[in-house]
Amino acid sequence: NRTREQLMEAVKAQMPERRWQHTLGVMETAVKLAKQYGADPAKADMAAILHDVCKFWPVEKQAETVRLNPELPQDMLDYDKELWHAPAAVAVARDEYGVTDPEVLDAILYHTSGRERMTQLDKIVCLADYIEPGRDFPNVHKIREIAEYSVEKALVAGFDSTISFLLQQGKRIYPLTVLARNGLLIEIK
Numbered sequence: 001n002r003t004r005e006q007l008m009e010a011v012k013a014q015m016p017e018r019r020w021q022h023t024l025g026v027m028e029t030a031v032k033l034a035k036q037y038g039a040d041p042a043k044a045d046m047a048a049i050l051h052d053v054c055k056f057w058p059v060e061k062q063a064e065t066v067r068l069n070p071e072l073p074q075d076m077l078d079y080d081k082e083l084w085h086a087p088a089a090v091a092v093a094r095d096e097y098g099v100t101d102p103e104v105l106d107a108i109l110y111h112t113s114g115r116e117r118m119t120q121l122d123k124i125v126c127l128a129d130y131i132e133p134g135r136d137f138p139n140v141h142k143i144r145e146i147a148e149y150s151v152e153k154a155l156v157a158g159f160d161s162t163i164s165f166l167l168q169q170g171k172r173i174y175p176l177t178v179l180a181r182n183g184l185l186i187e188i189k
């Protein structure tokens with residue numbers, strides 16, 4: 001198994017500098033949120049390092065990697081291609097970098113879509129991806145504020161913004177994203 005530093009080098013080499021800076025931001029934010037909201041900071045760090053490792057692969061390579069691993073959710077391939085880098089990263093984390101922790105692999109798998117019963121680690125990695133310091137999209141400031149007191153409320157605000165964006169684009173919504181939002185709203189009520 002590689003050291004954390006070797007792993008970071010290997011991931012950095014697969015993406016442009018801008019996306020690496022995003023990854024560093026997600027690592028920092030995920031560790032902070034893990035400490036604040038009761039998840040394992042080392043697992044948050046590991047999931048953050050790897051979450052976007054396939055983001056700049058050609059989309060067909062992302063899809064092929066998912067197809068070659070039938071245990072990954074194949075139905076993501078029926079939805080927007082922006083979803084595909086998440087399951088592809090699980091295959092890479094496991095098969096190339098020897099990550100075996102199922103909690104870390106799930107946090108990577110669901111970092112874009114979310115899922116119905118999100119673990120603390122899932123929530124933290126997904127939220128860190130929305131609010132890391134380099135992110136700039138409408139409402140990101142508001143979501144950062146909410147994240148100071150509720151990971152669930154902040155994540156709902158994040159999914160609301162993604163779902164609105166998908167609706168505006170006339171795109172379909174992956175069902176797990178709707179289930180993730182519903183589940184978080186039930187937790188909050």
Ligand code: DGI
Nearest residue numbers: 052080082083111112113129162172173174177
């Ligand atoms: O990889 P990142 O850019 O850091 O962020 P991400 O992995 O959260 O990707 C988000 C993109 O995925 C975002 O621009 C919206 C798009 N997307 C497409 N279909 C869906 C979706 N996101 C969610 N949550 N659900 C979808 O069905």
Ligand code: FE
Nearest residue numbers: 051052111112
């Ligand atoms: Fe991503």
Ligand code: FE
Nearest residue numbers: 111112129130
């Ligand atoms: Fe995300």
Ligand code: FE
Nearest residue numbers: 026051052129
């Ligand atoms: Fe990301």
